[in-house]
Amino acid sequence: MTDPVQPSFNEVLLSTQIVERKALRYTPAGLPALDLRLHHESTVVEAGKPRKVACDLNAVAMGPLAERLGRTDIGAELTLKGFLGMTRNGRGVLLHIIELL
Numbered sequence: 001m002t003d004p005v006q007p008s009f010n011e012v013l014l015s016t017q018i019v020e021r022k023a024l025r026y027t028p029a030g031l032p033a034l035d036l037r038l039h040h041e042s043t044v045v046e047a048g049k050p051r052k053v054a055c056d057l058n059a060v061a062m063g064p065l066a067e068r069l070g071r072t073d074i075g076a077e078l079t080l081k082g083f084l085g086m087t088r089n090g091r092g093v094l095l096h097i098i099e100l101l
Helices: 064-070
Strands: 012-021 032-046 049-062 077-086 093-100
Touching: 012 049, 012 064, 032 064, 049 064, 064 093
Parallel strands: 049 093
Antiparallel strands: 012 032, 012 077, 032 049, 077 093
């Protein structure tokens, strides 16, 4: 008898600001790609107590979304949806942006 497969989830919903944006680049397949640095601040409840949270996160957007974010001002407030993956060098977490909300 095999164990039932457990569902896995990898979805991030985040309010954030763009703090750094690199130049628009293109993948070998010709797809636009944009590397960003994002900043998030909020207050959440943990163990029944409010907690201030702040973090910076590396992110990437692909395709038309990369072009759109390439025209977005630094400091712009965004709400976005994405998923987490490894950085290219495998030494950190990278947010892959898939939708602006």
